[in-house]
Amino acid sequence: MVFAAEPDRLLASIRELIVNEEQQEIMAQAYQQLGFSLVNEAAVARRGSSPVPRRQGVRAMSIYERHTSKSFDQDLETATQLFLTMGDSVAVQVAKAIHALIDADEVLAREVINTDHDINNKELELDEHILLIVARRQPTASDLRLVMALSKGVVDLERIGDEAVKIAQMACQISAEGSAPRGYAEVQHLGNQVRLMVHNALDAFTHLNVEQAFEVMRNDGVINREYQSATRALMTYIMEDSRHVSNVINIMWVLRALERIGDHARNVAELVIYSISGEDVRHTDHAQVAKTVQEASEQMAAREATANQVLANEAPTYDEHTASNERKD
Amino acid sequence: MVFAAEPDRLLASIRELIVNEEQQEIMAQAYQQLGFSLVNEAAVARRGSSPVPRRQGVRAMSIYERHTSKSFDQDLETATQLFLTMGDSVAVQVAKAIHALIDADEVLAREVINTDHDINNKELELDEHILLIVARRQPTASDLRLVMALSKGVVDLERIGDEAVKIAQMACQISAEGSAPRGYAEVQHLGNQVRLMVHNALDAFTHLNVEQAFEVMRNDGVINREYQSATRALMTYIMEDSRHVSNVINIMWVLRALERIGDHARNVAELVIYSISGEDVRHTDHAQVAKTVQEASEQMAAREATANQVLANEAPTYDEHTASNERKD
Numbered sequence: 108m109v110f111a112a113e114p115d116r117l118l119a120s121i122r123e124l125i126v127n128e129e130q131q132e133i134m135a136q137a138y139q140q141l142g143f144s145l146v147n148e149a150a151v152a153r154r155g156s157s158p159v160p161r162r163q164g165v166r167a168m169s170i171y172e173r174h175t176s177k178s179f180d181q182d183l184e185t186a187t188q189l190f191l192t193m194g195d196s197v198a199v200q201v202a203k204a205i206h207a208l209i210d211a212d213e214v215l216a217r218e219v220i221n222t223d224h225d226i227n228n229k230e231l232e233l234d235e236h237i238l239l240i241v242a243r244r245q246p247t248a249s250d251l252r253l254v255m256a257l258s259k260g261v262v263d264l265e266r267i268g269d270e271a272v273k274i275a276q277m278a279c280q281i282s283a284e285g286s287a288p289r290g291y292a293e294v295q296h297l298g299n300q301v302r303l304m305v306h307n308a309l310d311a312f313t314h315l316n317v318e319q320a321f322e323v324m325r326n327d328g329v330i331n332r333e334y335q336s337a338t339r340a341l342m343t344y345i346m347e348d349s350r351h352v353s354n355v356i357n358i359m360w361v362l363r364a365l366e367r368i369g370d371h372a373r374n375v376a377e378l379v380i381y382s383i384s385g386e387d388v389r390h391t392d393h394a395q396v397a398k399t400v401q402e403a404s405e406q407m408a409a410r411e412a413t414a415n416q417v418l419a420n421e422a423p424t425y426d427e428h429t430a431s432n433e434r435k436d
Numbered sequence: 437m438v439f440a441a442e443p444d445r446l447l448a449s450i451r452e453l454i455v456n457e458e459q460q461e462i463m464a465q466a467y468q469q470l471g472f473s474l475v476n477e478a479a480v481a482r483r484g485s486s487p488v489p490r491r492q493g494v495r496a497m498s499i500y501e502r503h504t505s506k507s508f509d510q511d512l513e514t515a516t517q518l519f520l521t522m523g524d525s526v527a528v529q530v531a532k533a534i535h536a537l538i539d540a541d542e543v544l545a546r547e548v549i550n551t552d553h554d555i556n557n558k559e560l561e562l563d564e565h566i567l568l569i570v571a572r573r574q575p576t577a578s579d580l581r582l583v584m585a586l587s588k589g590v591v592d593l594e595r596i597g598d599e600a601v602k603i604a605q606m607a608c609q610i611s612a613e614g615s616a617p618r619g620y621a622e623v624q625h626l627g628n629q630v631r632l633m634v635h636n637a638l639d640a641f642t643h644l645n646v647e648q649a650f651e652v653m654r655n656d657g658v659i660n661r662e663y664q665s666a667t668r669a670l671m672t673y674i675m676e677d678s679r680h681v682s683n684v685i686n687i688m689w690v691l692r693a694l695e696r697i698g699d700h701a702r703n704v705a706e707l708v709i710y711s712i713s714g715e716d717v718r719h720t721d722h723a724q725v726a727k728t729v730q731e732a733s734e735q736m737a738a739r740e741a742t743a744n745q746v747l748a749n750e751a752p753t754y755d756e757h758t759a760s761n762e763r764k765d
Contacts, residue, residue, distance in 0.1 A: 228719070230718070230719075231719065234584075238580065241584075242577075245574040251570060252567075255570075258584065259587070259591065262588065342681055342685060345674065346678055346681050349674060352671055356671060356688070387560055389556070389560070390556040390557070390559075390560065
């Protein structure tokens, strides 16, 4: 990203302007606005390092790039945690809704319907948090992609919650009419697969695993085909015996809801790949996605190797290169 | 928004630091990063005003707030235009898909299916544009809300496009089987209402009309009820005559797709209210939304009155208060 570099250059220029303590304080605020933080000599000295070399006539300072700003890290961490917690909640909602349907458990179905309110509140909370991060931290590059991915992904999670509610509503209706377990095998089967997809999409998000995310994308194709064949099977039931039309059609809505949940899991997986690789793979064929995924995996591996190298080389005491070693990206 | 005020205060402090030409240039870049732009005396003088008053010891400058930055304005304008163009495209897709179904016009249906590619590309283009705005312009307050609303809304538009494709696919299937215009009246009726909702949601976005947006939100309730009753009617058809089960069920999918389009139009309308009022009304009851809408309308009216007042009072020549009069929010 070209934008990531611009604040660096800009701040390097601005740094030349700082000539007294009061101005330092003002600029510290400016840096923070730009997502950077200042490190003053005194603090570095307290940690036992030699002083940072002075520039001619300008009070010396070293600038830690973003991510040594702890509160920015915390903000991103909180947003990601909110997202994953919400993800776990909707996954539980889906599981409960399917159980409620299969067991004709109206109490459990009502529980799912009533819990949707909490899911909605989680969406509002996360979106507010995201807005604050963008306004306050002005993220760029991969941070910005993560934030935008969370902002899009939260919609998918909320919709998964909505589909769980629809399944629960069908469960109530079917349990009230007390009949026709036609198509339950299909619901159970598709339900299991879709739940696994949601689980894996969230897992890929947690571990920044592009390969797992790609696997979720490919699974969506399988789900769609199985959904089609389950729907055809149900139509045959109706043609053979039209007495239970409304119940079988309700089961068809349930299958449709499951298929939609699969779509949303796929969307989340696409966002994982996007936030890691920078490639928007939403409308891309699988061959191209496979290439993107491989490149991203290789880059992740290389970055990890470098990080391990740095850790291995790190001296136990601070020397005058410490400040630059401590820079993280 | 508290954040809108912070850059102001910060920049006011930073302004005190500027003592020479070179530093001015560097700070001009800093201001731009923060979404502001500098106006130098020479330019103001060329427009015939008296020089901006000097501060003690500091070279005088006036800071125009955001939106006098023409390129920022253009960026927002371009994004909004892309959004509305994409909106028009999906509206056409929906109209064509319904026509294709009613007239059993397979050629038209195929056209809808093939055009989906363009819609998807528009989504990618707009999202890229949005990412650039956030990274480059670092918008705050109402600008940030607009950008986030566009980012969420583009997903709804794309999904409306997807639903149009589903309707077109059903049109192909039904025209191939060549039969059973059962439920066409319902499709026509619901289709007209949903198309109006999409049109009004986009219109509300164009004219920043919160009341029109609220009207769309309320219409969604009507659509949902009509969808329910249409579905019940179709179930009765099937029970009476199960020979055309698959066609009637296809029509039920079409009705479902129309109902989903209504949901997405409602989402867009909610985003209009959000971006104008700052209130997230997604999971809010109508009484509360009505209050938000009224307050937002009153504020818009007051702002318009002030703007007219300013225009009426504006002197033909610049005086020393010009700089502050020209500030826009």
